[in-house]
Amino acid sequence: MGLTQSVPTPSPSPSSSSPSSASPPDGSVLAIDAGNSKTDVALIGPDGSVLGAARGGGFRPPVVGAEQAVGSLAPLVEEAARQAGRAGPAGAGHVSACLANVDLPSEEEELTGVLAERGWGATVTVANDTFALLRAGVGDDGEPTGVSVVCGAGINCAGIGHGGRVARFPAIGRISGDWGGGGYLSEEALWWAARAEDGRGEPTELARALPAHFGLTTMYELIEALHLGRLEPGRRHELTPVLFAVAGAGDEIARAVVERQAEEVVTMAVVALGRLDLLGEETPVVLGGGVLAARHPLLDDRIRELLAERAPKAEPRVVTAPPVLGAALLGLDRTGAPESAYARLRAHYAPAGDTAPADDAAAADDTESGTESPSEA
Numbered sequence: 001m002g003l004t005q006s007v008p009t010p011s012p013s014p015s016s017s018s019p020s021s022a023s024p025p026d027g028s029v030l031a032i033d034a035g036n037s038k039t040d041v042a043l044i045g046p047d048g049s050v051l052g053a054a055r056g057g058g059f060r061p062p063v064v065g066a067e068q069a070v071g072s073l074a075p076l077v078e079e080a081a082r083q084a085g086r087a088g089p090a091g092a093g094h095v096s097a098c099l100a101n102v103d104l105p106s107e108e109e110e111l112t113g114v115l116a117e118r119g120w121g122a123t124v125t126v127a128n129d130t131f132a133l134l135r136a137g138v139g140d141d142g143e144p145t146g147v148s149v150v151c152g153a154g155i156n157c158a159g160i161g162h163g164g165r166v167a168r169f170p171a172i173g174r175i176s177g178d179w180g181g182g183g184y185l186s187e188e189a190l191w192w193a194a195r196a197e198d199g200r201g202e203p204t205e206l207a208r209a210l211p212a213h214f215g216l217t218t219m220y221e222l223i224e225a226l227h228l229g230r231l232e233p234g235r236r237h238e239l240t241p242v243l244f245a246v247a248g249a250g251d252e253i254a255r256a257v258v259e260r261q262a263e264e265v266v267t268m269a270v271v272a273l274g275r276l277d278l279l280g281e282e283t284p285v286v287l288g289g290g291v292l293a294a295r296h297p298l299l300d301d302r303i304r305e306l307l308a309e310r311a312p313k314a315e316p317r318v319v320t321a322p323p324v325l326g327a328a329l330l331g332l333d334r335t336g337a338p339e340s341a342y343a344r345l346r347a348h349y350a351p352a353g354d355t356a357p358a359d360d361a362a363a364a365d366d367t368e369s370g371t372e373s374p375s376e377a
Contacts, residue, residue: 026046026091026092026093027045027046027093027335027337028043028044028045028046028051028090028091028092028093028094028335029043029044029092029093029094029095029096029121029328029331029332029334029335030042030043030044030077030080030090030092030094030095030096030120030121030331031043031044031096031097031324031327031328031330031331032073032077032095032096032097032098032099032324032327033098033129033132033322033323033324033326033327034058034059034069034073034097034098034099034100034129035058035059035100035129035323036058036059036060036100036101036153037057037058038055038056038057038058039055039056039057039058039059039072039073039076040053040054040055040322040323040324041053041054041055041056041073041076041077041079041080041324042080042324042327042328043080043081043083043084043086043090043092044328044331044332044345045084046093046335046337046341047337047338047340047341047344048332048337048340048341048342048343048344048345048348049344049345049348050345050348051080051083051084051085052079052080052081052082052083052084053080053083053324054075054076054077054079054080054083055076056072056073056075056076057072059072059073059099059100059101060101061099061101061102061107061111062101066110066111066114067114070111070114070115070118074118077090077118077120090120090121091120091121092120092121092122093121093122093123093335094121094122094123094124094125094331094334094335095115095120095121095123095124095125095331096125096327096328096330096331096334097111097115097124097125097126097127097327098126098127098128098129098131098132098323098326098327098330099111099126099127099128099129100128100129102126102127102128102129103128103156103170103171103172104170108126108127108128111126112124112125112126123334125330125331125334127330128156128158128168128171129150129323129326130148130150130156130157130158130168130171131148131158131160131326131330132323132324132325132326132327132330133148133150133286133288133289133319133323133326134146134147134148134158134159134160134286134326135326135327135329135330135333136286136288136319136321136323136325136326136329137284137286137288137317137319137326138284138286140329140339140342140343140346141339143162144160144333145159145160145161145162145276145278145283145284146159146160146278146283146284146285146286147159147167147269147272147273147276147278147283147284147285147286147314148285148286148287148288149265149268149269149285149286149287149288149289149292150288150289150292151180151181151182151261151265151287151288151289151290151291151292152181152182152289152290152291153181153182153183153184153237153290154171154173154178154180154181154183154184155171155178155179155180155181155184155264155265155268156169156171156178157169157171157268157269157271157272158272159272159273159275159276159278160276161275161276161277161278162276162277165276167271167272167275167276168272169268178264179260179264180260180261180264180265180291181289181291182237182240182290182291183236183237185239185240185243185257185258185261185291186236186237186238186239186240186243187236188243188257189206189210189239189240189242189243189254189257190210190222190223190236190239192204192206192253192254192257193206193207193209193210193219194207194219194223196219196253197218197219197220198219201253202252202253204246204251204252204253204254205246205249205251205254206242206243206246206251206253206254207219209242209245209246210222210239210242213238213239213242214231214235240291241294243257243258244258244294244296244298244299247296247298248296248297248298255298258296258298258299258302259298259302261291261299262299262302262303262306263306265287265292265303266303266306266307266310266311269285269307269311269314270307270310270311270314273285273311273314279311279313280313281313282313282315283311283313283314283315284314284315284317285307285311285314285315285316285317286317286319287303287316287317287318287319288318288319288320288323292318293318293319293320295318300318303316304316320351321349321350321351322349324349325345325346325349328345329342329345329346332345
């Protein structure tokens with residue numbers, strides 16, 4: 001399965017051309033990071049400067065269809081182009097789109113075609129957003145090799161080996177063998193807490209802490225509130241940090257859940273490293289997404305322990321910069337940008353005082369737990 005699909009976009013018709021869209025590509029990049037809950041668009045100059053940027057809502061082609069999902073990006077692209085002083089289409093040299101809910105090559109191909117029809121750039125590449133995390137977490141010189149694991153509401157993993165070899169997983173949920181992420185963890189916490197309260201399971205502090213988070217006193221009250229819609233389903237994600245807090249205080253049930261999450265993260269990373277023949281050399285393992293970027297000590301430490309046992313040469317790196325950075329870097333790779341462009345772009349998105357690509361602040365996702373789709377994981 002390939003990393004991306006790439007096709008030239010059709011030339012604008014004379015009736016719809018504007019001076020900016022009719023001019024030759026200028027080496028700029030239209031970077032798109034489209035997640036389940038939010039979308040970031042940035043227009044990047046050939047020198048790596050951010051010319052314009054915009055943020056909007058979620059991107060859900062499985063729910064609304066590819067055409068409508070891409071159509072929802074149009075106002076954001078127009079705003080980024082407006083900030084850059086461009087009238088009409090963005091007119092970028094290349095469109096680099098890293099998209100959630102694009103988990104299969106067939107989905108990449110479909111979205112590439114739909115994006116190409118928009119005429120926002122001379123060429124288009126589409127990749128799952130896990131590759132944006134990976135690109136943001138590796139260096140800008142030489143062959144980009146490494147593995148990334150994203151853990152948001154679900155979990156996903158992808159890797160690139162020597163010669164451009166790719167390892168990836170469908171990451172569609174339990175039907176594709178996945179376990180973990182904020183959504184899964186909150187459900188698991190509810191399951192254990194409910195059974196603890198009614199006597200079917202072992203005692204756990206979760207039975208008190210979960211309802212208390214919502215100002216309730218029992219799991220029965222919380223179950224009723226969720227079932228009857230008095231609490232919005234999306235608020236279940238608020239329980240993931242509660243789970244980590246209870247685990248950190250020593251609760252055995254909560255700790256077991258967190259440790260299983262660490263096991264799943266490391267299992268995916270090690271399998272990907274093995275597929276790419278990278279277990280025998282120093283290789284970045286880039287960790288991102290809300291659950292991992294939050295750096296919960298119990299989870300973070302256990303992941304590092306397991307990696308040290310099973311992949312001693314792996315170099316874990318937690319990244320936190322906006323994932324649109326990774327999409328933009330992939331775009332600069334396509335346009336043949338100079339080294340200085342990468343440095344300028346990374347400096348724009350780096351946390352204060354940190355511009356290095358290969359450490360814990362390199363780039364990839366927000367720190368809020370459980371806000372992305374299972375495919376973003």
